Amino acid sequence: MRSICFYFQVHQPYRLRPYRFFDIGEKHDYYDDYNNQFIMQRVAEKCYLPMNQLLLDLIKEYGSAFKVSFSISGMALEQFQEYTPKVLSSFKKLAKTGNVEFLAETYAHSLSAMKDKEEFVSQVEMHTAKIEELFGQKPTTFRNTELIYSDEIGATVADMGYKVMLTEGAKHVLGWKSPNFMYANAINPNLKLLLKNYRLSDDIAFRFSEQGWAEWPLTTSKYVDWLNDIEPNEETVNLFMDYETFGEHQWENTGIFDFMKALPAKIFAETDFEFATPAELGEKLQPVSSISVPYPISWADEERDLTAWLGNDLQQEAFNKLYQLYEKIKDSNDPKIRKDWLYLQNSDHFYYMSTKWFSDGDVHKYFNPYSSPYDAFINYMNVLSDYIIRVEDGSSFDNLKEAASDLADKAGKYTKKQAKKVADKVKEINFDDIKEMSNAKVKQLLKEVDIEHIAVALKDAEKEVVEKVIPNMTKTAKKTYDDLQKELKKVKKTDIKKYRQAVEDKLKDIFG
Amino acid sequence: MRILMFGWEFPPHITGGLGTACYGLTKGLAKQDVEVIFVVPKAYGDEDQQAVRLVNASDVVFDIENKEHHEYWSKVKYMEIGSNIIPYVSPEDFSKVVEKDKKETETFTSNVFSKQYEFAGAYGTNLMEEVARYALIGSTIALKEDFDIIHAHDWLTYPAGVAAKESSGKPLVVHMHATEFDRTGENYNEIVYAMEKEGMEAADQVITVSNLTRNTVVNKYGIDPKKVVTVHNAIEQSLLKDIEEIKRNLKEKVVTFLGRITFQKGPEYFIEAAYKILQRDRNVRFVMAGSGDMLNKMIERVAALGIADRFHFTGFLKGAAVDKMFALSDVFVMPSVSEPFGLVPLEAMRINVPVVISKQSGVAEILQHALKVDFWDVEGLADAIYGLCHYDALSDTFKKYGKEEVENLKWDDAAIKVKDVYNDFMPA
Structure with a gap:
């Protein structure tokens, strides 16, 4: 039996908001949250949710005979988590069937392979960790951003332990060779290569609804005829495409969903093809030859090179x-x-x-x-x-930590200072403050304090204090006071201090 | 003394320096007891009319069947030839105007010669026809109004000025704020050139805004030097606002180019100078604010030089964003290839931003506290910018005296000179 290998790329970027020169150094929020959410929800509605359901139904119907594979970028996964958790759970459902392979790629859907090996490896590790966490399978097949590939990138991927890698069946690389075989990396033959059959892939992905195309409308019978036209010795037809093909690039009313729904049955009935995942093909097929790609290729545009990103x-x-x-x-x-x-x-x-x-x-x-x-x-x-x-x-994080500890320090100091202030304030009310007090307050104090204590305390007191207190005494108190003066000609300093303290305590009690 | 003045725009509805200059001049003239009747193609009703009586050409009823006008009409008829001459608008506005006009063309042709016509007062594809219409209105108004002298600002209004002179027999002064060569370089539009030349030839006196412009008028238009006099522009102080200090988030010095990104303004020299400085000193950021037909080319150049992390583009700025841009700047650069006057450096100096200007600008003739270089002298430009960024004594001096210098450039003084011109034509 020969194989059809479906692989879908799922990716949405975090688009930037309009960010002005004036924002530089001032604002650090870069992303257009509104639009990113809006686009993600729209694509979820039109593509991810209905197509996932369609695939799930096909798997239910045909069991292990129907298989597909996905690579979902870290950016897309994060946005599922953030904006459309329903999509994530439907992918999880697909993962549970066992008929769906999830591939490794760079977490950021980046071009890091072109620049820095270390960064590239770290992003791939980050992505596989995320895939394992979400879908419970550790990827063994690798797919680089936009199918970008070169001998060197392939060798790096082989070193990381991947068995199979996907790339474009670019005409300028293949020459007369057919993409419908397993190939191997030119530096490290342990890495097997699956090449995209761009004609049959693009018939679905790009031309499906193109009314000017001679083959429009594309039916499953026609497509199955083309599959049957493939030389019998050719082993696999690799159909690689954007997942957004279904419902977004090709709208629902083009009939794309109906086509995909009907295709497996037609293939089972009229061809000797079955469905396989890249990992399965890696087990099953041996490379027919290595393939030399000294300059990087991709699946983009006519040129199949990197000029769309770095041109x-x-x-x-x-x-x-x-x-x-x-x-x-x-x-x-x-x-x-x-x-x-x-x-x-x-x-x-x-x-x-x-x-x-x-x-x-x-x-x-x-x-x-x-x-x-x-x-x-x-x-x-x-x-x-x-x-x-x-x-x-x-790093602003270090700054932040510093700032935070500074703040904590300051807060601590401030609290202490405040506490001290309060304490000081209580302490500050002393005997001499009486001269500053209102007559009402002095009267209140006199009510509360023994007149004898006052009399003693006023010995040696400042003149102003005495003058403040005496006029506020009641007649009787004044009399007692005057009487006491004669008796109190000689008073011990310690006594004065003691009574002064007593009066002060009372003051704090009442006014502190 | 009463002047019939023709202008194409009046604040606040302006697209360039022309309207601002007219406003400043008329205010200055009012203080000299000169009365001004100011005719604009389209009045909006919110113009400041303290100094002038504004006449809206759109309100003037004009009868094309009137025989009196036929003779003049035969002369100006060539101006009907439509042409995409848009002297001041940004390329974005240009395409908008052109788009809009395409839709309106059919109704337009019948309208423009009707008895009453609503001027767009903009610089669009209908411009030539509007200029012609405006000229006819000019002659009508000249018959109705009582005045001593006619004064027309820039080529758009010259036909009106000439028509008014012919119908009234009063002397004509034309004012050159910018020549066709300043706007387009050597690829000038011949119709516009001819209108400028004929306007100046018909005029009794030509006023230029700088000696630079005076030379152009004499050498390229062959106008008799004896009747060309320079009155430098000034700056309308009331239009300048003090800009609040704003928080700066960039620790590097900021060097700014602000203006239309077109051939005339010399943006490429600014970029080359930036490149030279950045090779030696990374602690400078350059900003190119504005838009124009050379913007994309300039972006590509900055990317090719690999300085895009220190050279920023803001796109077109207006209002508060312009103020903010100035407030963020340490040096302002105007490397114009050809600038009849050049108001923007004065605005920068007014708020304590030192300036580097090209010697090929009219304003260079009157400014002391500005560094002046030839526009093509990239090394000199780089040197000047670097100096203002790093030698505080220099920039402090410029800040200190520059503001004062600008505040002394008063329209009152320019108006006295213009009045002197008028006096030559007044009966003794």
Whole structure:
């Protein structure tokens, strides 16, 4: 039996908000939350949810005979978690069937393979950890961003322990060879390569609804005829495409869902093909030859190269300025710096700066938030300039920690100071303060205190205190006081102190 | 003394320096007891009319069948030739205007020669036809109003000025704020050139805003130097606001270019100078604020030089954003290839931002506290910018005296000179 290998790419970027020059150094929120949520919810509604359900139904119907594979970028997974948890749980349901393989890729859907091996490896590890956590399977097949591949990238991927890798069956690489066999990496033959059959893939992904196409409308009978036309010795037909093909690039009313729903039955009935995942093919098929790709290829545009992302000066400049930061960032533990580092690496940012789409139309414009590549460049560089400041000023997390401990220190000191102040205030009310008190208060004090104590306390007291107290005495108190004066000609200093203290205590009691 | 003045715009409805200059001049003239009747193609009703009586050309009823006008009409008819001449608008506005006009063309042709016509008063594809219509209105008004001298600002109003002179027999003064060469370089529009030349030839006196412009008028238009006099522009103090100190979030020095990103303004020299400085000193940021037909090319150049992390673009700025941009700047640069006057550096100096200006700007003739370089001298430009960024004694001096200098550039003084011109034509 020969195989059909369906692989779907699922990805949504965190698009940037309009970020002005004036925001540099001031604002560090870079993402267009509203639009990202809006787009994610829309695509979920039109594509992810109905198509996942369709695949789930097919698996229920045909059991182990129907299989597909996905790579879902870390960016997309995070946005599922954030905006559309329903989508995530439907992917989990698919994972549980055992008929769905999840592939490894760079977490940020980045072009890191083109720049820094270390960063590339770390992102792949991050992604596989996330896949394992969410879907309970550890990827053994690798797929790089936009199917970007070269001999060197393949060798790195082989070193990481991957058995199979997916890439484009680019004509300029294959020459006369057919993409419908297993191939191997030119440096490390342990890495098997599955190549995209771009004709049969793009018949579905790009041409399905194109009414000017000679083969329109595409029916399952026609498609099955084409499959049967394939030479009998050819082993696998690799149909790789964006998952958004279903419902977004090709709208529901084109009949794309009906086509996919009917296709497996037709294939089972009229061909000798079965469905397989990349990992299964890795077990089953042996490479017919190695394939040499000295210069990187991708699945984009006619050229199948990297010019859509790194083709002009704007893209090169933004890309270089971003990765110049790598040395400074790699040891950072600041979660915000790390998060932005990933999000800013997303290949879509560079795609938006492409000047190719003056000629190369619609695909580039899809979900593109910018009206021109120049706008895209300016906006990205503004964001990046702010990010560079944050990175160069030392991680803001460390700053934050410092600031926090400073604040705690200050708060501690402040509390102590306040406490002392209160204490001081209580202490501060002393005997001499009587001269400052209102007559009412003095009267109140006199009511509460023994007149004898007052009399003693007033010995040696400041003149003003005496003058304050005496007029406020009642007649009887005054009389007692006057009488006492004669008796109290000689009073011990300690007694004076004692009674002074007694009066002071009373003062604190009443007014403190 | 009463002046019939023709202008194309009046604050607050302006697209460039022309309207601002007219406003300042008329206010200055009012203080010299000169009365001004100011005719604009379109009045909005919210203009400041303290100094002038504004006449809205759109309100003037004009009868094309009137025989008196036929002779003049035969002369100006060539101006009907539509042409996409848009002297001051940004390219974005340009395409909007063109788009809009495409839709309106059919109704337009019948309207513009009707008895009453609503002027757009903008710089669109209908411009030539509006100029022609405005000229006819000019001659009508000249017959109705009582005045001593006619004064027309820039080529758009010259046909009106000439028509008014012909119908009234009063002397004509034309005012050159910018020549076609300043706007377009050597690829000038011949129709516009011809209108400028004929306007100046018909005029009794030509006023230029700088000696630079005076040279152009004499050398490129062949106007008799004896009838060309320079009256430097000034700055309308009431239009300047004090800008509040704002918090700066960038620790680097900020060097700013602000203006239309077109050939005339020399943006590429600014970029090359930035590159030279950044090779030596990374603690400077450059900002190019504005838009124009050379913007994309400039972005590409910055990317190719690999300085995009220190060279920023803001797009078109207006209102508060312009103020903020100035407040954030340490140095303002105007490397214009050709600038008849150049008001923006004065605005920068007024709020304590030292400036570097090209010697090819009219304003360079009158400013002391500005560094002046040839626009093509990238090294000199870089040197000047670097100096203002790093030698505090220099920038402090410029801040201290620059503001004072600008505040002494008063329209009152310019108005006295203009009145002197008028006096030559007054009966003794």
